[in-house]
Amino acid sequence: MVTENFAEKIASGEKAQFKVNHTLVISSSLLWIAIGLLLYVVFDHVKAINGTEKLILLIFIGFIVLRPLFRLLNLSPTLELSAEGMAYRGDFQAWNRVEEVRVTMPSFKLFSQGRMLVYTKIKDQQEMAWDIVAADVNMPLADLEMLINECMALYKTEE
Structure with missing residues (x-):
């Protein structure tokens, strides 16, 4: 055992x-990418946001997606x-x-x-x-x- x-x-x-468990970190990141794409599609096509709102939304989604990936930088x-x-x-x-x-x-x-x-x-x-x-x-x-x-x-x- x-x-x-x-x-x-x-x-x-x-x-x-x-x-760090790389498999869990990558799967979590892929899940957040899927949620981010869904949020973008919902807000962009359903609500019809303008350029500034789209930029703010993309920055927010970028932070959500990148946050779990920063765990991969921990080598110790x-x-x-x-x-x-x-x-x-x-x-x-x-x-x-x-x-x-x-x-x-x-x-x-x-x-x-x-x-x-x-x-x-x-x-x-x-x-x-x-x-x-x-x-x-x-x-x-x-x-x-x-x-x-x-x-x-x-x-x-x-x-």
């Missing part, structure tokens, strides 16, 4: 690194797991600080494939530390949740 390979890698002292790992703890986008948390990991799946999966919520304990109160979306890691969130829970069981020490 995939999680066993990463667990062995972490146990040997290496870091398990996860990068977004999530790293090690025996010491986990790091998300450079922010490190030791295993003793990680309290709970929960995967939430949306009821309407067209625009989002789910997110992982990582909770830490600060001053005896549970707070959400990270909101990791499925496009941020190149592994299914359910498998990643199992791997993180396994690492918490192995490396979390009682204070």
Whole structure:
């Protein structure tokens, strides 16, 4: 299983690194391109907008389409797991600080494939530390949740 390979890698002292899921980013971008074309056709042919409104609409649609593509520019790992703890986008948390990991799946999966919520304990109160979306890691969130829970069981020490 995939999680066993990463667990062995972490146990040997290496870091398990996860990068952006290119497939999800590209499919999301294609979906936004289709929606952008639909918006353009609706506003241009049905409403008959003038030149200035058309320019504003094209700029708006361009931002909507390009926004998900900027994730592809991230070449560094977004999530790293090690025996010491986990790091998300450079922010490190030791295993003793990680309290709970929960995967939430949306009821309407067209625009989002789910997110992982990582909770830490600060001053005896549970707070959400990270909101990791499925496009941020190149592994299914359910498998990643199992791997993180396994690492918490192995490396979390009682204070």
